[in-house]
Amino acid sequence: MVTIADVARHAGVAASTVSYVLSGKRSISPDTRDRVKESVRVLGYRPNASARALASQRSNVLALVIPLRTDMHVPVMMQFATAVVTTARRFDHDVLLLTADEGREGIERVAQTSLVDAMVVMDVELHDERIPVLRELSMPSVLIGHPADTAGLTCVDLDFFAAGERCVDHLADLGHRCIALLGTPSTVYERQTAFAQWTLDGFSSAAERRGIVGVETPCEHTFDAVLSTVEQLLRDHPGITGLVVQNEPIIGPLLDVLRQLGRRVPEDMSLMAICTDDFAEGQVPQLSSVALPADAIGLQAVEMLISKLEGGQVPAMTLLPAQLTARASTCPPPTRG
Known part of the structure; x- marks a missing residue:
């Protein structure tokens, strides 16, 4: 197993420098940072998840609030969920599923623990009772869907x-x-x-x-x-x-x-x-x-959430364009005799 000491020797730096590069807790010169990252890549080093979470004070888990109601089409919901989970894994994050029927209480409960770092919220209503809670949380969130009032929120959806x-x-x-x-x-x-x-x-x-x-x-x-x-x-x-x-x-x-x-x-x-x-x-x-680009929406939601966690700026509203493809099921109307 490759250790942080192995990375340090390969990069020609102290083990503490490798730790600082990985945690981002101290400013490291660009040349040294690049050298360390290249050694990490070459050696295939993967930081211990628990140690990394402890060092960053993060859980490396995202919450996905998803509807599981009989009036929703579950296969499409699962496409969104799969896109979120797959993209989260690219950023070394896992996903905790919450059902939308837990409402604002469910969001408050999870936010008061250290279980998750941020959340993706689906099944958004025009006047959603969860919106005031999301606005007040210090925890970053991204909504798949957009309510009537989007002030203070980050939303992504099909237009x-x-x-x-x-x-x-x-x-x-x-x-x-x-x-x-x-x-x-x-x-x-x-x-x-x-x-x-x-x-x-x-x-x-x-x-x-x-x-x-x-x-x-x-x-x-x-x-x-x-x-x-x-x-x-x-x-x-x-x-x-x-x-x-x-x-x-x-x-x-x-x-x-x-x-x-x-x-x-x-x-x-x-x-x-x-x-x-x-x-x-x-x-x-x-x-x-x-x-309905479920994969693209789920991907963008997670990418924006990770950017917010890292202190980046993301657009408040992202609406994917409506792309129409004409196929065999439409034609001019019949001529009435």
Whole structure:
């Protein structure tokens, strides 16, 4: 096993100098610091995690506050979690999972211990009860999502407002004049979960701007709920020729429902989604979509958090652009005879 003494001999410095370079507790000349870091790399030295944490007064653990509710799509949540964990390991940090239903009490409890150095918070609501706590903490945090008031926070997310707009513009450019947003389950809207509300606002704004009919409705995850929702939509708005879906679990049932109702995709009904690219490409037909870059968002959240821990400056708001890919599920609306 390579020791700190081995690194010191290789670099031609004292063991204490190696310790200072690794801990950052004293100013070391750039040449010496580079020489020590090169010796660490060449020898493959890895500081003892407990000793490093003790020296830096850090735990080298990040908390991830993640939703595990039945109305959330767990596979997508796990993509975010995997990105956070993988990126944290690149920085020699582990991740402690907290469930979002622990609320502000859970955040306060963890912050009062030495379990974690910082936290990534998901499942953000427009008027989230946890926000005042996060603002008061000395512990750094990054939110995946952004509330209505972002003062004093660091947030990263897909630009869901723009995502809603892009979907409307794509269908309007194809000639659709009446479209619907099939959104998340109703409980997600009732909590005013930020990503769902920003998408709804973008959809409504773009429909008004383009002078088309835009209808919004929540949709539950069961086949019967999808069937009932679509049948009601078509009864109330028989002119609908395009659907935007922000609710991955209903895509399969929705395709079955449309076939059952005699609506071909895309000839009779254009269909697009806000979802991950691999999900969109795995459907038949492949879905036109705005990509949900879970990996990129999780990576950026951790990178910003590590930068904050090291005293760096990060932007208060980072919104990833809404990237739309047109595929086989959208086309101009059918000509009415």
